[in-house]
Each structure stands twice: as structure tokens, then as C-alpha cells.
Amino acid sequence: MRAAFRIDRGAAGRVFGLAALIAAAALASLPLWVDSGVTRLAGEMAYYLALAQLWNLLAGYAGLVSVGQQAYVGLGGYALFVLCGSLGVHPLLAIPLAGAAAAALSLPIALIVFRLRGAQFAVGTWVVAEICQLVIAQLPSLGGGSGQSLTAAVVRAIAAGRTTREMIFYWCSLAAGLAVLALVYGLLRSRIGLALTAIRDSEPASRSVGVDTFRTKLLTYVVVAFCTGAVGGLIFLQKLRISPDSGFGLQDWTVVVIFMVVIGGIGTIEGPFLGLFIYFALRQLLADYGSWYLIILGCVAVFFMLYARDGIWGWISARFGLQLFPVRRHLVRVTPARRASLDDAADPKG
Amino acid sequence: MTGPLLELVEVSKRYGALTVADRLSLAVGDGEALGVIGPNGAGKSTMFNLITGDVRADAGAIRFAGGDVTALAPHLRCRRGIGRSYQIPHPFAKMTVFENLLVAAIYGARRGERESAARCGEVLDLTGLAAKANIPAGTLTLLERKRLELARALATEPRLLLLDEIGGGLTEHETRALVETIRAIRAAGTAIVWIEHIVHALLSVVDRLVVINFGRKLAEGEPQAVMAEPRVREVYMGIPTQ
């Protein structure tokens, strides 16, 4: 009599999943019952959530600690400006196309940076982003070092009125945030997630058990570049202006994102959420205090790294064993007798 | 298919001035169990690395299951049926023991997830890791990690299993259990190449023994006969010839 096994993916997540769906619905209706300032902030949080989840997928799961994701935000932003400004593409259609442009460029970039490991990879990606910035700063057609503005007419193509437009921006951002969340969660629960985690833990060993490490990493990198580029397009559609400095800003598009992920808990899906809320709470509370705001933000980063190295979620889940987005697989032995009863229950005629 | 399962033809590998594989030729038949011994630093692990593709040969050819794999990437060799354990274990430390095996089953053996669960469960039972299935591999002891190496290699459903010192540090009792396990694996039709310094364990399993020294074959043949050779006794066992 052979023992039977099944994989348990965690039940806590299912209840939470339902709650999350309700929350998503509530968020979607947000612009109908709060003022436009809050909507705008919520939209910003949504796209930062997307950036944070994407970076977390790269660094926390695939072990690709990139300090150069701003390259794709900037490339996406510039692609959008070219598509809308020069080629007359509708802005909302231009967003995914901006992602595609970023993804296309990420392929050759990957071939270069994938030769690097660890800290070299981190700095290498940073330099690549810098090169993108410098090259764009030398293209007069893209505005050179001074950048370019999107004319109001282009944006008005989305909607003429400010209120409607702000709502559409918000929904786009929310959709981006949720789509990225779903993508990352789905990817991690799939076999690719398994391979990524294995690669992060030991690359030679994962090769020795049949994982195509290069393709898996490449796929992840390109998918992340696509999403980051699309989010970049969306961001600069709202900012209306892009310049090499703003598009490829290390601080805005990577460091803040790293802050969120690491403070919240890298290598978890829940962590970036917590980091997101902490960052925005601090920003809202302190933004008017000039340098002090930044000093306090710095202190918070230092404090959390000293006292909660695995981030806040790491601390919570170690303490309470909580997992809202289960990506783990548990092997459960089903004794033959019990399996029979399960089968009976599943049989409609039984 | 005719011919051996694995064939090394005049394979060479140098690290600077040091030759670690010196026109090494070797054949392993389908379902055969081959033992490999040799002094420390003889090039045994390197030979495994050459077979799996972790290290590229400078010269020579490696054929497996009728195809030339000399230029093939490691993961493709694994999918063709070469499974290995590392002498110094490389667990996926943050994944659970079961997940370690699952990766191997899904990617190495190209199985579906559900099917893999059953296979991994069996392998865990076979290797005595069942109780640790759902804990992170990083918390295993050294010997458990070695067992995990074996289990993970098995989960890829290899036709050829390369074992690098998985018996070191076992108690007699544990050694006996390991020998039984390996016999069982073999009985299921998997060919085995086993590097081991615990000679008596090795001898109780293998059909043939190869002794490697300075990247070259020093002796090869029926295990007891090989062990009786004075050269081997001197070089490997440290028993001087009178």
C-alpha cells in the first residue's frame, strides 16, 4: 500500500483573498467618495506598490539586486512622450506600448548585466541606468538635457475635465498596482517562482537539477522591465514633464522603492505593502519640515535595519506565523484510508 | 540502444599548471554501479563536474545515452538524465526540504506539480528525510544536507546518478541503511557512479571500481581485485608495499 501525498498551499490565504477582493472593489470606488487630493495620493501609492512589488520580485525572489530600475521607469516615460507627443498615439494605449519599449531594451541590457554577480550586478545596473540617462540627455529630439513637456491637449485626450481625468489616472494606477500584484503572486505560486527561489539560493545547484537559470532570470527581468516601463509611462503621463534627471532619478524610482521593500520585509509579498504605508505616512506627516523630513526618513531606515533586519513583515510572520499571500508549498501525507474518505466526499453520488 | 550509457573519451582539464583530468576515458553501462576512489585531490570531483557540465573540458568528448553532451549546458544534461550530488552540499537554504525536491522533480524530471508531490514524498521516505519535509533546508545538519543532496538528485529521476561522498560521517548503522537505499535505487534501473572514501560501503554496492590518481586512471576492474593491487594499497590506503 503506497502512501499518497498532496501539496498544501495554505488556507489562511483564501479567507484573506476574499477580503482582498472586497478591498480592491472598495478601492476602485474610492474617487466617488473622497476628494481628489486623496485620490491622487492613493493613485501614487498604487503605482509605487507596483514598483515595489516588481523590485521585490527581482531582488527578493530572483536574487537580482538591481539599483538600476529607474532606467525602465525613465525609458517607459520617454517612450510614452514620443508615442503621444510625436506619433499621436492615444495616451492610454501608449502605456502598454511604453512597457514594450522598455522590455525590448531590457533584452540587450540583460545580456550585459547578467554577467555580473552580487554587488557588481547592483552597481552595473546603476551604471546602465546612468548611461541611458546620459544618452537621452544628448538626443535633442527628446529634449536633450532639459527634457520635454506633454502639451495639455494630449492629456486632455484622456478626458477634458479635471475630475474625470484624475479618476481615470487613479484607476489606471490602481489597475497597474493590482495587476502587478496579481502577476507577482501568480508567478511566485507557479513553477517559475519555485525556480527563481532556487536560483537565488544556489545557482549551480539549480542548474544541476535542470533549471535553465539564464532563461528563468531573463524572463523575470524582461517581464519586470515591461511592467516597470508601463508604470513609468503612466507616472509621467501624470507628471506631464520628463527630463533625464526626473525620468532616471535614482532616488525617486529606486531608492524609495528599496526603502519600502526592505523596511516592509524583502522576499515577501506582504512586506512592500507595509513599507509603502510607512513611507507615505512619513511623507505626509513630515513633508513640510524641509530637511528634517529627510533626516527623519533616514533615521527610520537606519532604525528598522538595526532592529528588524527582516523587515516588519519578517518580524510579524516570525512571531505570529502569519502569511497572507502563501507562496510556500507544504507536503502533506494523505493516508490511504483518509484519501478514500476524501474521494467519497468528492464523489457527487456518494 | 547499444553502447555504454556514459562515455568519457580522452577528457582533459587543466587548472593553470595543474592537470586534474589527463586524457581520462571511462565508460558506464546502463544500470551499472561504478565505484570511484582515489587520494584527495586526485580529480574525482572534477570528473563529476566535467560530466555534469559545471566545468567545461579543455579537450575530449563526453557522450551520454547515445548523444554528445560535451558542449551541453548543465541543466540540459540534467534533463537528459544525469543527476548529481555535490560533495560540499548546496541546499536551497531558504526553501523547505520538500520544495528543494520539488524543483528537481519539476525541472529535472519535467513532471507536473501534483505528480511530483507523490514522487518527492517517496524519495523523502526513501532517504529518511520525511520528518523534515516542511522545514527550511538551511537548518539541516551537515549529514542531513548530504542526504538532501541525494534526495534532490533522485527527484530528477536520473538515468545516471553521480554521488560524491554522501556516506562520510555516517554511523555503521546509517551506512548500512545508505547502502540499502543505493541498492534499491540501482534495482530500479538507475546507473550509479559513487565517489566514496568509506571503502567497505562502496565495495558492498558497486560492480566495478576505478581508482583515480593525478587525473588519470590508476586501476580499474573488479572491486576486490582492484583493492588488492599493491599500487592502490599504497597510494590510497597508505599500506606500503613490502
Add this chain to the structure above:
Amino acid sequence: MEWLSVIVQGTLLGGLYALFAVGLSLTFGIMRLVNIGHGDLIILAAFIALVVVQALGIHPLASLAIVVPAMFALGYLLQRGVLNRTLGESILPPLLVTFGLSVIIENLLLQLFGADTRRLHVGALETDSLVLPGGIAVGLFPLLIFAVAVAVIAALQLLFYRTDLGRAFRATSDDAVTAELMGADNRHLYALAMAIALAVTGVAGVFLAIRSNFDPAIGPSRLIFAFEAVIIGGLGSLWGTLAGAVILGVAQSIGSALRPEWQILAGDITFLVILVLRPNGLFQRTRD
């Protein structure tokens, strides 16, 4: 002749980058601590020098006698009190903490000193030059910076590769637990290494303050050059860092002679090309 001049000037620029990069080469190359705050620490040292010079009225170069020990002490305390707790497998916690430090230092300096741009003056030494045959003018001060960079590197090379202490630094950075089994107190060693790194940073700060203007905000902008120099040279190799810095300086100089816009781009592209050809840099010490 023109190109010779370009190369000479590029080499001197490399001396400046080397001076910026040495401290980083220690923390990053040896402790694997990606110190994003390195640039701001250089500026901090420059401001300490400013205060010292203004308060005591001494020659800026004499301020080294105070700045270097002060930075040494700061480094020891910083590592012992803060950074030691972030070390481990992952490069991220130190990255984030030093980024936090960078922001804190920059804004504290802004609070204390305002946004004004500053400079330390050393009179004629600032502008004096040697004229080489062929009319290539070589600034004395850049030459001095280059010489100091070489001297600092030579001294550190001796310390790290010829002494027990240096060996212990490297062992500790490989595997702190095992190094402890050899009798090396890792907390102290890391702190000492950071103290030395910041002492060198102090030297860089004083020379920066004399060479060009500084204000609280300029710290991060040159950080990437320092990282590039360290990586081109290979992690853990101090002479490599010097070589990396010179390569970067010459590349930038050539780029800039071709077209001013290309200066930085030329450096960055050289960096990438070298990494593609030699992912571990030119002279990486053993590891992995």
C-alpha cells in the same frame, strides 16, 4: 601632443577618483558593505576641515591632523554602534542603512551650514603648475592629489596584505564566525576597518575641499565614479582601484576631448566594456 596632454590630464583626474575610491575599496571591496553614504562622508570631512580651518586659522593641509583622527573615531563608532548590526549575507541592509546615513548627513549639513558653496584656500598651490616639455601644463595640486592617492594605497596595501591585522580583516569579511574561532574579534575588526576607511575618507575630504567647491548636496554625484573605479580594479584589490580610477579618468578625458558631452558617458561605457570582458574586474583577489 594634444592627445598626450589629454592622457596626462586624465591620469591626474584618475588620481582624484582614486582618492575618492580608496575608502570605498576598503568598505566595499573588503567588507562587502555597499556604502551609499561614502560621498556624503567625504563632504562631512570637508566641512569638518572648514570648521577647523576657520576656528584655528591653520593651513588647510594642517587640518588633516585633526580631520583624519576625527574621521577615524567616527568610523569606529559608526561601525561598532550601527553598521556591525547590518552585516551578513545580504548586501541590502547595509545599502539601506548607509543610504539613510547619506540622507541624514546631507541634510544635517544643510541645516548647520546652509546651501552655500564653500572652498578651502591654499594660495598659490591651488593654481601653480609645472610645464612639461611640449607645453603640457600639469597642475601641482592635482599632482599632489595623485601622489597622495598612491601613497595612501601603498600604505593600505602593506597593511592589508602584509600584516596579521590585514589578513584578519579579510578573513573576517569572508566568514566572521570562523575568524572568531581563530581569535579575531569581528566587531572590533570591522570597526577598525571602517575607522581606517573613514580616515582615508578624511584625507579625500580635505583634498576635495581644496580642489573644488563643495556644498552639502554634492556628495552623491561622484559616488558612482568611485564605485566604478573599485569594480574595474576588482574587489579587494587596492592597486586595482588605482588602476580602475586612472582608466576611468583617462576614458573620461578622451571622451571629453572628442566632445565635452561624452565625458561621463565615455567613462561609463568603458566601465561596462571592461566588466563584460572581465566580470570580476582586472585584478580581483580570490574569492567565491
Add this chain to the structure above:
Amino acid sequence: MSVLETRGLNAFYGDFQALFGVDVAVGAGETVAIIGANGAGKSTFLKAVVGLIAGAGGEVLFEGRQIGGLRAHEIVRAGISLVPEGRRLFPSLSVEENLRMGAYAGRAGAWSLGRVYELFPVLAEKRQAPATSLSGGQQQMAAIGRALMSNPRLLLCDELSLGLAPAVIKDIYARLAEIVAEGATLVIVEQDINQALAASDRFYCFQEGRVSLGGAAKGFDRAAVTAAYFGV
């Protein structure tokens, strides 16, 4: 007086308790074997002695002195050295630098580079090579040599013979006997009971974090040891 004595030693990994009130005493000049099944807590015991795991209750006495609260680097200086399980050489140091690191504690004694090279000639050949390029067995030799370089009065060896060819094992055990003869004390953890007991005067058998049996190594009772191993 015992060189090493533990009284009621406990040890934890997070919430998991790995040692429960372990009492072990090792006399001067003795060789003591610690045996026990997989996961019995042998390595944990050695780690607790050298201060790699903070002891949580219980005492550790070295030559009569409390060393329980000391940190690992202080314990080495006091004269205890460990050959850790799994070698753990410093990858960015050369073989010779690894060995020299062993002498970092600065204890005077008979062991020097020259003597280690004499013990393991292959290391002398590879003195400039990076430690990572050594084969598994060569790495084990370097780890042993490195521990000897600190001239310990008490040498703890965890899975000493792991990965070594029989000829080398034979050699090493012969050398260990010499080391003991020179006045050092030895604790060896080894799964191969025969090997371990042949080389030692006394043994302790661990089982699930507790000492389940102890006694003289010569003429041990096989049945009792097996029982102590598996708790039957």
C-alpha cells in the same frame, strides 16, 4: 582537575532546544570521543564550548575557569581550538594565509607553518593557491592545520575524517596521538564509532541533546552503545 567540564549545559537555536543539561568532563591529556546519531547535538555541544552559541544555562569550565560567558575569540585565546564541521576555510585567503590566520590568537607553542607543512606536504605545494581551489580532502587538511596553528591546549575536532582518503586518516590519527603525547587534550566527534573509539580513552554518547552513555573506550559494550545511540 578536568581541562574541560560542562555542568548542566543547555543550548538553543531560536526556540529549538538542542542541548539539555549536558555534563561532560575531560581530563588533562585525555582523548575523549563524542559519538551519537545524526542531529544528536554533538556539533552543537562543541559550538557551545567555544562560544559560538551563547550557552543558555549551565556552566563551561576550562582548566577550572568559567568560560561560559566569553565570546569565541576570547575562548580561543584561552587555549581551545575547534576544527569546524564542513571546513570553513576563508575563500579570499590563500592556503598559507588561512594557516597563518590560525595563529592569529598569538599563542606560542610547537605548531608552526613548517610543522603543518610537514604534516600535510600537499599544502606546502599549494601554499599560494586560493583555498577554494583545494579538493574536499585538501580543504579538510587545511582546516586541521589551521586549528593546530593556534597551539591549543584543548583541540576539538568535528567530523575530522570526513572526506579524507584512508591513508590520510590513518596519518592524521597517528599525528593526533603525537599531539596528545605533547600534552594537549583532545575531543573528537566522529560518527564512525570504531574509528573514534580506537583513538580515544573515553567516550560520551549523545542522544537527542542529552548524554545517554559514557565510559572507557577500550572494551566498550557494543550493545549498550547501540542502545544509547538510538534510545531503544
Add this chain to the structure above:
Amino acid sequence: SRPVRAAGRPIKLGFVSPETGPIAAFGEADAFVLAGLKDVLAAGVTIDGVQHPVTIIRKDSQSNPNRAAEVTAELINSDKVDIVLGSSTSDTTVPVADQCELNGVPCICTDTPWQAWFFGRKGDPKKGFEWTSHFFWGVEAITAVFTNLWLSLDTNKRVGALWSNDPDGAALSDAQHGFPPAVKARGFDLVDLGFYPIMSDDFSAQINAFKQAKVDIVTGVFVPPAFATFWTQAAQQGFHPKIATPAKALLFPSAVEALGDRGVGLSTEVWWSPHHPFKSGLTGQTAQQFCDAYTKSTGRQWTQPIGFKHAIVEVAMDALRRTRKIDDPASIQAAIRETDYSSIVGPINLKKGPVPGVATTPLVGGQWKRGSKFKYELNIVNDQTAAFIPLDSKFEPIAS
């Protein structure tokens, strides 16, 4: 008009400027300027018989265009401000104006050459923008001032130029509207080396080129640290031009102090000074009184931006006074467009143009000299473009 009835709702002005970050020097005086206007603002304006106090909501752009756009959106969406005021370099004014234009909120900007603000945003010179206005000098003014300066001395008329790769550099080096045509038109030879990257640490190649070309006059756009490096290296390499007139680099006394005595004799554009014969229509203070108050309160030497910080609030208050329906942004915007006002930085007339919605202020030439009250003082040495501004001293070549 009817008697004042009651206090109306407060009118909110959003004020965006860089208080932190690399260009924080421009925002340094904000606190002083706004504190000085506290009483005037509290008294507010009377519209349609209702008295409205005016409050200012300050936001820090952190010298970062992304942040500037974001805080402006916040001012519009959350704080619901009536007017947005943006100042201090295009990194702040352009994103601020873009947000306001799209969202239909009246906006006034200053302290950016108007072409960078206008053409940088793809403005149409015939129509202008609907919601955003700007006052400052422009490229035509700075080219005139610089060439006037240079022509007043005896040189070989060979000019070397280098531009920072940023909006200011782009605007001034523009091949049609910028320096190159203007300089050539006045008989100079231009050795234009193009853009350099902002973070440059080394100008030896460019200095070499200037030397080879025997350049007597150096110009371009520099941030202070870059110019300091350039100027030191020039001395090291034995390059001694007769005139150096870098734009943007020498606005602040601290930048000149950082150069030490080698800063003496350098020339620059002067947007405003205590000697400008203007006074505020809002407070009645003269330029001189205002600068004295600044020095007294902060202990610091006057700087050019402080006048413009003051003026931008003045222009807003003036427009509010003339607004008919305070709750209608279009009415406020109409009032802004009708501005013809005399401020502390001179007359500001938004009706005249150069282009719709842009007013220009006078620009003259200055030279840094050794001072009496402060170590180095900025003297006005050329006023051909605005003769009503008194000269302080004569323009002299750099002593070498």
C-alpha cells in the same frame, strides 16, 4: 463701493520653491521674505466688499522636478489653492506650470529665463498659455548685456563658450534664439564647445581647446562648483582670458567667496540689486531698504533671488485686488493677465509680452570687486540695456 461686511474665506496661495537639495540656495531666503509679508497678507484683500485674508502654503520641491509636480498636484487637489506661485530655476517652475496649465489653476512663475520656461513647455508664441504666467528676463537680454560688456573693453573678440546640459544651458546655447547668432551678429568669433555634463570634474580638454584658439573671453552656463573647477584648472594650465562672464555661476556671494581673490574681476548678469531704483507697490519698501532688512535679520549679504521672491507675492496680491469673483479661477486668471504693476524688481506688465502671459524685467551687467561692507561685492558696471539703473563702477579686465 460697499462697506466691508465680513471676513470672507481665506485665499490660499501655493508657494513652490527648492528649499532643500542641490539648488537650495535659491530657496534659502523664502522664510525671510514670507515672514516680512505676514502682516500684509493677514490684512488680505477686499473683493466685492468682502475682506479675505491671504495665506501662503509653502511646499518644498526638494530641487527635484518629480517632487515639484507632485507637490503642485497636492496644492491643487488637496489644499485647493487659488493661485500657485513657482520660483527658482526651471526644475521647479516648469513642472509647476505644467500641472497648473492642465488643471486650470492660475499660476505665476519667476526666476527662470522666460524662453526656458516658455519654449521648454512647447509654448505657442502666438497664443501663449491659458493659465500660467511668467516674469523674468530672457535670452535676448542676457546676450545683449554680455556683448555690451565685452565690447566695452579691448579684446581680440574671440569668445569661448561651454554650456551645462540642462534647461538653462539649452536655452542660452540655442542656435536660433540663443547666444551663437547674437554673439556673431556683434562681430565676435565664437569657439563653441557645446554641452558638458553637469557632474563634470575636469575641464582640461576644453581649456586646452580655448588656449589653442587664443580665446580672450570665456562665457557659458555653469553651476558654481563646475565653474570653480574650470577656473582653477584654467589657472593651472596657464589660460588667462581677459574677460570671464559665466551665466548662473556667480549669482551668490558664497560662490565668489569660494573662488577667493580669483573671483575678483569676473563678470555676470545682474537681475536685481539694492541699487535698482524700484520700490514695492505692496509695502513701499525700496530695494535698498529690503536688502538692508535682509542683512539685518539674517546677517547675510543680499542675493539676487530675494527681490524676485518678494515680487512674485506682490504680483499675486495685486492680481487678487483686481479680481472680481474670487471663487472663479478664470476671474483670477483674467486679473493676472491684466497685470501692469510696479514691483520691487521693477515694472511688470503681463499685457505687453514678448509673448502672451510673459513679462520681462530689466537685466544689466555686473562685476565682482573687492568690497567694503562685505568681502566681495557685486558692482553694476554696464547699464546700456536699462539706463535708469545707476552704475556702481567701471568694467575692468581681469588682472592677471
